[in-house]
Amino acid sequence: MLIDYENDKFKEECGIFGIWKNKYSNLRDIFYPALMSLQHRGEDGAGVSVITEKGIETEKNLGEVSNLFNKEFIGSTEYTSGIGHVRYSTYGDNSLKNLQPMDGKNDGLDIAIAHNGNLINVNCIKDKLKTKGIKFNTTSDSEIILKFLIYEIKKGKTLIEAVLKILNMLKGAFSVVVLTKEKLIGFRDIKGIRPLCIGKIGEDYVLTSESCVLDSLDGQVLRDVNPGEIVCIDNSGINSINKFKYKTPHTCALEYIYFSKEDSIIDKNSVYDFRINSGKLLYKECPANGDIVIGMPSSGLLAAIGFSKASKIPYEIGIIKNPYAGRNFIKSNKEKRNKNINFKLSVIKECVKNKRVIIVDDSIVRGTSSKRIVEKLRVAGALEVHFRVASPIVKSNCNLGIDIKTSKELLSFNKSLEKMKEFIGADSLGFLSLKAMSKCLRLNIPMCTGCFNGYYGDK
Numbered sequence: 001m002l003i004d005y006e007n008d009k010f011k012e013e014c015g016i017f018g019i020w021k022n023k024y025s026n027l028r029d030i031f032y033p034a035l036m037s038l039q040h041r042g043e044d045g046a047g048v049s050v051i052t053e054k055g056i057e058t059e060k061n062l063g064e065v066s067n068l069f070n071k072e073f074i075g076s077t078e079y080t081s082g083i084g085h086v087r088y089s090t091y092g093d094n095s096l097k098n099l100q101p102m103d104g105k106n107d108g109l110d111i112a113i114a115h116n117g118n119l120i121n122v123n124c125i126k127d128k129l130k131t132k133g134i135k136f137n138t139t140s141d142s143e144i145i146l147k148f149l150i151y152e153i154k155k156g157k158t159l160i161e162a163v164l165k166i167l168n169m170l171k172g173a174f175s176v177v178v179l180t181k182e183k184l185i186g187f188r189d190i191k192g193i194r195p196l197c198i199g200k201i202g203e204d205y206v207l208t209s210e211s212c213v214l215d216s217l218d219g220q221v222l223r224d225v226n227p228g229e230i231v232c233i234d235n236s237g238i239n240s241i242n243k244f245k246y247k248t249p250h251t252c253a254l255e256y257i258y259f260s261k262e263d264s265i266i267d268k269n270s271v272y273d274f275r276i277n278s279g280k281l282l283y284k285e286c287p288a289n290g291d292i293v294i295g296m297p298s299s300g301l302l303a304a305i306g307f308s309k310a311s312k313i314p315y316e317i318g319i320i321k322n323p324y325a326g327r328n329f330i331k332s333n334k335e336k337r338n339k340n341i342n343f344k345l346s347v348i349k350e351c352v353k354n355k356r357v358i359i360v361d362d363s364i365v366r367g368t369s370s371k372r373i374v375e376k377l378r379v380a381g382a383l384e385v386h387f388r389v390a391s392p393i394v395k396s397n398c399n400l401g402i403d404i405k406t407s408k409e410l411l412s413f414n415k416s417l418e419k420m421k422e423f424i425g426a427d428s429l430g431f432l433s434l435k436a437m438s439k440c441l442r443l444n445i446p447m448c449t450g451c452f453n454g455y456y457g458d459k
Contacts, residue, residue, distance in 0.1 A: 014100070014116040015041030016196075017213060018083040018177040020184040020233040021204035027074050027082075030201070030217060035065045035084050037216040038209060040261055041116070042088035048074075049101040049112035049179055050082030056110045056179060060099040083179045085114035098140045101179070106137075107150045110181050111159075115142050116209055117174030117194040118400055125169060145176065160241065163187060163230055167244075173252060173400040173448070175225070177207050183234040191456070192227030192249025193400065193448045195266050198238070205233045210264040224249065224267050250456075253437065253447040257391045258299050258362050269441045272302060277440040278390040278432055279306020279360060286430025287311065288358045288386040294318030296361035296373065297345065303390035304360035313358065318351045319373070345373070353381030363391045367411035370424040378425075387426040392434045392452040393417075400448075400456060 015038030019030060031048055046068040047060030057077070061068040065086065068074065085100040103112040122144045126136065134147050145166060152162035163178065163185060173193035178185040186207035188196045199206040201219035208214065211221045225231055228244030249267045252259070256266065256274040264271045282303065293315050295304025308315035322344050357377055364370050370387060377385050393412045407413050411420055421429035434452055438444070450456040 014088055014114075015039075015086045015209040016083065016114045016116050016175060016177050016207070017085070017209070018081075018114075018179065018184050018186060018207040019201070019204055020081045020206075022080060022235065024078040024080055027077050027079055028069060031074075031082065031084050032065070032069050033216045034208070034213050035068075035086055037213045037261070038086050039065055041209060041259065042086035045087040045096070045099040046085065047087075047099045047101050047114075048082055048084045049103050049114070050077065050079035051179070051181055052077060052079050055181065056103055056105070056112050058101055058103045058112060060096060060101075062096055062099070081179065081184055083112060083114050083177045083184070098138045100140070100142050102138070102140065102142045102146050104146055104150050107147070109150055109153065111146070111150065111153075112179045113142055113146050113149070113176060115145060115174055115176040117172060117189065118398070119144075119170055119172040119174055120400060121169075121171040145170075149178070159183070159185065160230065160232065164241070164243070167228065167230065175209065183232055185230060185232050186225060187230045188225045188227060188249075190228035190244045191448070192225075192267070193252050193456075195251060195255055195260070196225040197265075198222045198225060198231060205238055207231065207233070210260055210266070212261040212264040215263060221265065248445055250446045250448045253391070253449050253452070254363070256440070256447070262302060267445060268443050269445070273442055274440045275299075275302035275362070275390065276306040276309075278437065279303035279308070280310040281306075281436040281439060282360070282388055282390050282430070282432045283307045283310035285433055285436055286388055288388065288428060288430070290356040290358040290384070290386055292316040292318065292351070292355050293358045293360065294352070296359060297321035300359075300361040300390065303362060306390075307358065307360050307388060311358075316351050318348055318357065318359070318377075320346050320348065322346070345376075347376045347380040349380040352377055354383055355381075356384040356386070357382045358386045358388060360388045360390060362389070363394065364389050364411050364424075365394055366409055367420065367424050370411075370426075374425040384427045385425075386428045387421075387424060387430075389429075389431045391432055392437060392449075393420075393431050394451050396451060396454060398451050400450065 017034045043064050045062045046065045049058040059073040083101050101112045101114040119141045122141045126144045148166050149162045175188045175194045175196035197211050199214040199219045199221045201217050227249050229242040232239045251267050260271045262272050293304050293308040293313050295301035374385050396407050
């Protein structure tokens with residue numbers, strides 16, 4: 001799991017979208033609203049690979065989706081089917097060549113892929129491919145998947161056979177879309193940790209990370225892709241292959257807590273309901289006496305509303321977020337990141353002055369942003385600040401990720417609840433329990449909770 005050090009949150013690893021259709025249309029018609037609906041999953045870059053009269057063509061650009069759609073290629077290109085991607089990269093690794101989708105034109109095949117998630121054994125696969133004389137042009141995991149598929153196809157395997165082999169080999173949490181001139185393929189890791197759903201827009205089939213995309217396109221959700229399932233879409237319709245033992249998804253708990261958009265349905269569970277319920281149960285487990293309840297923009301707002309409903313304490317908008325401050329505005333050093341929170345988040349003094357404030361956030365990773373917010377509330381005149389967190393204590397680095405080098409980075413490292421409270425400077429601190437969090441789901445299905453208790457859906 002990655003850390004967004006500026007926002008002190010875990011980072012999602014991207015969003016993917018794919019559509020299979022027969023009629024030519026302009027790229028803006030579907031891909032702009034689709035990728036904009038996934039913008040919350042990545043702001044570092046965006047790209048598309050689409051089938052045109054020339055074959056599969058790819059266009060990418062750094063930054064937000066609007067940067068991509070300002071390019072001439074987007075405005076002038078007519079396409080049938082395609083895939084798209086928004087990226088949230090690790091620091092120091094955000095370059096144009098690493099953006100997705102990635103295509104195989106240089107290898108003599110018309111194929112493109114895009115993926116979301118963390119892979120933990122791709123370097124082993126990459127080393128094996130290098131011994132076969134295969135060269136790599138990027139540091140992206142996606143290129144390794146692409147090169148592997150191309151290698152297997154050139155050896156005589158069908159695309160489906162190649163996908164089955166890579167799905168057997170890959171370890172981690174991921175969902176992938178693959179585009180050729182003949183078909184669109186989507187698959188999900190064998191535990192179903194990263195989301196992927198199937199939908200329709202008219203008669204056209206869609207694969208995407210979140211159902212909110214289909215809402216933005218007036219489409220309909222058909223179902224979620226099952227763990228380890230390969231979904232193949234072509235002109236004859238949709239087919240499914242699933243040869244793995246996992247039948248129930250173990251979706252990452254952070255998809256419900258933080259990553260996904262509020263109007264999405266993930267594995268038949270409403271993200272909106274989950275967050276409201278988490279706030280209600282948080283009050284039952286960790287009540288606080290206060291005059292107002294406020295939420296941390298923006299992913300803590302629904303939990304704060306739930307806390308307010310359960311406690312009967314009025315909900316107020318005490319902190320506002322500058323909508324024009326992108327996640328990447330300043331990252332160059334710690335001092336500038338600390339200053340940036342003043343630019344991005346503002347406390348409404350008239351709301352919190354002389355009040356006992358209960359602030360609800362969705363999660364705490366290192367506690368640095370929480371500490372600064374508590375300070376800002378006190379400066380604004382809050383009499384008391386009670387901090388409540390609508391998720392359990394993060395106790396370990398993610399076993400399915402690559403970028404938390406040590407659990408020493410976490411607020412909870414070698415600290416009791418009292419010491420954590422003292423670090424952020426609050427009058428009290430409370431977290432939702434694992435047991436209560438599981439009750440927030442509409443359907444009682446397992447979640448991957450590795451960062452909370454070391455359970456990765458493999459017991």
